[in-house]
Structures are given as structure tokens and as C-alpha cells.
Amino acid sequence: MTTPRLRRWTGASALALAVLCGPVATAAQADSFPVQDTLDDLVSEDGFPAALASVQDRDGTMRDYTAGQDDPPADGYVRIGSNTKTFTAVTVLQLVGEGKVELDGPVEKYLPGLLRGKGIDGRRITVRRLLQHTSGLPEYTDFLAKGALPYQHTYFQPRELLDMALRKPAQFAPGTKWAYTNTNYIVAGLLIEKVTGRPAIEEITNRTVKKLGLTRTYFPNVGDQALRTPHAKGYHRDDPSKPMTDVTTFDPSQAWTAGQMISTPSDLNRFFTALLDGKLLKPAQLKQMRTTVKVPELGPGGAYGLGLSSVKLSCGGRAWGHGGAIPGYYTTNAATDDGRAAAIAVTHLPTTPAAQKHVEQALDTTLCTQP
Template sequence: MGVHMADDTSATGVTREGDTAVRQVLDAAVREGGVPGILAEIRDGGGQWYGTAGAADTDTCRPRGHGDRFRIGSITKTFTATVLLRLVAEGRLTLEDTVERWLPGMVTGNGHDGSAVTVRRLLDHTSGIHSHTNDQPALSRQASYTPGELVAIALSHPADFPAGTGWAYSNTNYVLAGLIVERVTGRGLAEEIADRLVRPLGLTGTSLPLGADPDLPAPHARHYTRLFSPDPGAPVHDATELETSPYWAAGGMISTVSDLTRFLAALLGGELLGPEQQREMLTMVPTADWLPRASYGLGLSRLVLPSGVPVWGMGGALFGSWSYVYGTRDGSRVVAANINADWVRGRWEDPVGLFTDLLEAGLGPAAGGVQSLD
């Protein structure tokens, strides 16, 4: 159960300051935290470093690999928001357009009002639209779901608050954002993500599955889930093959650590959005009952690490897979990581604690991070 380091035959790049601390967290995640396997990559001006620990497959003890594909959950939101902001830059819609304008009659009832919900309020989670993923019984009634069916599940519940008066994380916001992309362009969201982001950046391991395809392309780790139960004795299930239509534009994508660091470095570095759209994406609003010391922009979050260092990026969790990708404000140093589980034990209360330690090691003071002034 070794950790692959930058100076062995399984890694790339050259060991730099902070990489040793990251390696220690990876090792502890498996030895103390009990995760099956973990994978991380650091990208900066000096190149790329990656490390792994533990197993991709607990039956065969096959180790995790640098090229493993995994489900990235809510990091999908950053891709969806970037596509929408590029359409805004092209003048095809504005952030102040309403849902009612683009999806007439879709958002209404139970306190939901599509004429009061703007594109901006979808992307920064201030819409008040209830999240369909809070109704797991409704998501267990059939094999797959259309985006319209997901919206209907959300609207069967009262709105969380009147649009623009609060903050609540809602996956339905991004289902609606994906539908708006399709209405504006006349093309599928998967095509838009592929043509605007995946192909230009050379993200060869990244995709949004079409339809109800449950397959995870090789190479990949097995995805092990306890169904997010905090009980250490909860049974473990294999969720590698997973029908992800309930998550789609909000959480259905697949990627690799190399693709994620490349994408976020390009995004924060100004390669994907013009100055005005990047400023909009990075305009943060306060969050509620979410990550510690977090604020949220348009598909991108800002965390202040316990050391005081601010970082920008996104995390995502889906059954059997938990991922983070965060970097410096200018994208000059980015860290991406994935565990093929949705639990951790030992000194961490949950995977958020584990990833916080990993970000401190890779982006904090020891790695040259600058403390926040706020």
C-alpha cells in the first residue's frame, strides 16, 4: 500500500516543496482513514506531480493509477457554469435573463416563480428552488429520469425561500442551467461541454455521459459506497456502474485528476472566460449550512483554509467517489484529488476534513500559499 512519489517510476514531475506533505496525507488517508484508495495531482509552473495510495480494487488489490477515471459529482457545475458564461460573452443571453424567458411555464407552483429567478440566481444558488436530490424516495421510483422529471420532483416541494432572499445548495438549479444551455444553443449539453471545453483543452478523460449510460470508462477505480452513512459498520456497496441521469448538469460528469487540474488552471488563469465573465464567476455570496469558511460564486467556490489561505475551486461527491479541485486565484498552482469511497474514519470526521488537510498541504503556507487578509 505504498504512495507513488515523484521520484519513483510510477510518477511524473519533480518533487517540490509541499509535495512531501501531500504524500503524507495520502498515506494517512488509507492507513488511518480507511479509504480504499486515494489519488492526487499538483499542477504548477514546475510541471505536474502525482501520488496515489491504496487500492483501485479491494478484491484484486490493484493500486490506484494516475490515469484513473472517476465520477466528479458537483465539479460538473463548474463546467456547466463556464459554458453558460461563454454564451453570455457571446451575447446569446444575460445573467439577468429569467428562467421564465428561456423555459416558459417550467418553474411555477409551491412558491417557485420562474419569472423571479434569473440565470445568476441559478448559478449562485440564491434561487430558492428546492433541490430534487433531497427527495431520494422520488429518485428511486424508476430506472432513469429526464431533466424535466427532475425539475418536477423539485417543484413538488415548497420553495426554500423567495428568489434572491437566501442561499441554499440546489442541484435543480444546475439542471435548469443545463436546460437553458440546450435551449439557447439548440444542442445537447454534453456536446457543448465537449466542443467548448473538453476538446480545446485536450481533456481526454473527461465526459458527460449521454442518456442513462451507467458505464465508467477504463481505466478506473471501483467506486465503493456506504450510501453516505456515518455508521462505520454500514455495509459497503460497489457503485462503479451507476445510472447518473438524476445528476446530469449538476453532477454527472467523469474526469481524471490531470484533466481537472488542467481545466481549473485554465479557468482561473483566464484562458476560458473574458475578464467580465471571470469577474462574475468569482463574485462570491455567503453560504449557509455548507462547507466551513466557504463562499460561492457562479459554479465556483472560495474556501479559506484553517491557515488563512484562500483557495478557489469546487468539490463533488457521488456514490463511491469524492473529489476536490482547488487552486490559487491565478491558477498558478492547482491540486486535484479523489477517493474511491464516500467515507473516512480516524482523525477526520468526514471526507471534507481529509480534503481540507490535503489542500493545506498542497496550497497552504508550507507550499507557498499567501494568507488571506479577511
């Protein structure tokens, strides 16, 4: 379905066939940064139609860069795929902090009788295991294996996605392994709705997006297939021998709380910086979120917490983020504890391991060359 590297910080790659603002400076004011050259290379050498980046210094200064066709707007809207999982995990952990959800309680307590199947039992799967991808739940995105374009304008209900997963046996016994599975975060979305009595879209928006003032981040509602403007156009092809298709207009319901959200590179930087700064979670819940299991396939020192992953930077230290993939867009992004952050988006999914590696290396280079 996907290579281990593509699973790093995305996981919604399966959805794609395998989903506090400081002063702003222009790219021209940051000629010492290699970011522009890196984006140019991603377009000219790796064949991405366009690339966008937003870089945040330790002092909060934000710089935006673009490259490619269609005159991509600086800091334009893009589909952020599995970065949605971090927003979903934050909402669940906020409910934990309010005493409404037990992190190590069984999913059965909140969604009785929902998780049943061959080797699947909600009485054995805890909320933590959902967020950590150690539940053993099977993946539901296999229906995309032959291509995403037939489903570009198809609407899926969350329970429909879950039902597709539950027709298959468990991958492993809960807590015995780690496997990135979008199904976990569909269940997390259903849990949010059951506990709060409100739509998950509304809870995520009110508890995080509005709280932080992320004016360019949103969870598209039912039937909303468009991107707000200005946006970068996204492209996809199921067959590498055929021309690319414009998938900017796309129904993201196949991802829901696992990968449906839309944002901009700079807003992603603000979100992850605020998260690490403790502006969204109480200390106890943030500590749990950053408590990780080792996941070597994510890269050097790769680890995954609760909707949050981390890797070691080539220049030392760790970066925390997620990233995401959905037809038309691939994002890689992370922040550090000292205030650096970077988000890079390309407007086509990587088609080769080398292209994907170059995008991920661009993030490492950007974080390691910031002042």
C-alpha cells in the same frame, strides 16, 4: 442531509444521500511533499478504500499519487460529481458573453412557464440566481435519503428530476438567501439546450472539454454506466453495518448537468487553472463568476460565485474550486491565481465529519506546501 462542511465545494453530496499541460514528475521526485503520507492516512486511518491526488506546481509541473486497495491507477478516471456544475456555469456564461443569455434576465425568458409551483415563479428567478444558488428552488434529491443503491442502474430524464423538485414549495424568496441546490443546475442544463438547440452534453464538451484539450474528461452519454480505463473503483453502502458495494458501474443520470461528469485529478487541475487564466471566459464574465456571496458554512472566508467557490488557505491567499460527491467518489480540488492546483479523490463518500475534514485538510496542506 449533509453537514455544512460536506456542502463546501460539493453540494452533490445530496446526490450521495445526504454530486495546458506542463511537465510531469513522479511522486518519487517529490519526496519533500507530504501528499503521499496524507493519502496513506486517509486509507489507513479514515477507512477510504483508495485515494488519488494530482498536484500542480506554479511552473506547471504535475505530480500524481495513489494509495489503497485495488492498485488504484495514478491519475485514474473518477466520477467528479458537482465539479460538473462549474463546467455547466462556464457554458452558460459563454452564452452570456455571446449575447444569447442575459445574466440578470429571468429564467422565464428562456424557459417560459417551466418554473411554477408553491412560491416558485420563473419570472422572479434570474439566471444569476440559478448559478449562485440564491434562487430558492427546492432540492430534488430527497428520494435518495433512504439510500442510493436501489437507484444504481436507474435512468432519470432531466425533466423527471425537475418535476420531483417542483412538487415541493420554494425554500425562500429568490435572492434573499443562499442554499446549495442541485435543482438549479438541472434548470441551467435545460436553459443551455433551449438557447442553443443542442444537447447540453454536446455544448459543454465542445465549448470547454475540447477547447482545452482535456482528453481525459468527458460527459457520459445516455445509458453509459461504465468508467473508461484506467479507473479507480468506487464503493458505497447505504447501511454502515453492511459491506461496501462496488458502484464503479453506475447510472449518473440522477445528477445530469449538476454532477454527471467524469475526469481525472490532473485534468481537473488543468480545467480550473485554465478557467482562472481566462482561457474559457471573456474578462467580464470571469469577473462575474468570481463575484461571490459570503457563505460561512463553506469554511473560513467561504464564498460562492457562479458555479465557483473559494476559501481562505491556512497559509494565506484564496483557492478557487468546487469539488463533488456522488456514490462511490468524493473529490476536493482547487487552484490559485499563481498557478498552484491540487485535486484529491477518494473512492467512498466520507462517513464521518472527521473523515471529511481530513480530506479537506489534505487539500489545504497540499496547496500550502507546493513550491
